[in-house]
């Protein structure tokens with residue numbers, strides 16, 4: 630089977646006199662994986678490298694036939710060009726924008742662009758898909774925890790991401806919200822056929838999202854897949 634994710638990157642990180650050599654190789658042909666491994670090995674940084682939030686010094690990152698980064702070919706797509714859906718733990722909703730504008734945000738052209746009629750229609754479509762149509766004009770702080778979660782998912786779904794990245798997505802939620810969020814994410818992945826790369830210490834998250842374990846470990850100074 631062809632590789633679905635092919636990542637081989639290196640980066641030196643220096644902060645406050647401390648250096649960390651991020652040096653990782655990860656290849657998989659399954660489109661739904663859960664990264665596991667010791668604390669500090671670089672699982673979060675793998676997600677950040679795929680999302681374009683950190684820029685490697687060397688190596689390459691490919692998702693299927695899409696090259697996101699290649700030092701040799703001088704390719705480094707900007708985060709917004711990667712079509713990667715990164716669900717942040719706090720959802721990163723924009724407090725000054727309505728639910729409708731939050732969902733349409735990623736479709737705008739330019740930093741201050743207004744939404745066109747068709748972009749508003751698309752945003753409304755996704756709000757309704759997540760049972761939020763009646764809350765289109767509300768601001769995030771007026772929504773319940775569950776509604777905010779669904780808003781964050783609608784905002785990802787509208788961009789039709791090539792992959793969904795989840796980093797301990799449900800750990801801060803109470804048990805009821807955690808279960809409903811697992812179900813919403815599972816539905817999104819299923820309906821849109823979106824691949825998944827997740828980091829979670831909770832086996833129930835992995836099982837609910839049907840992700841295969843990919844265990845990372847250190848071999849000769851590199852972080853690689855060990856099982």
Ligand SMILES: Nc1ncnc2c1ncn2[C@@H]1O[C@H](COP(=O)(O)OP(=O)(O)OP(=O)(O)O)[C@@H](O)[C@H]1O
Pocket residue numbers: 642643644647648649666667668669670671672673674675
């Ligand atoms: N800017 C930085 N400068 C130096 N070191 C850094 C920097 N950012 C991250 N690190 C180090 O990189 C390593 C990998 O961090 P990362 O958060 O990816 O680990 P992780 O495997 O996700 O850990 P955990 O399971 O505990 O969340 C850690 O040792 C961290 O201290």
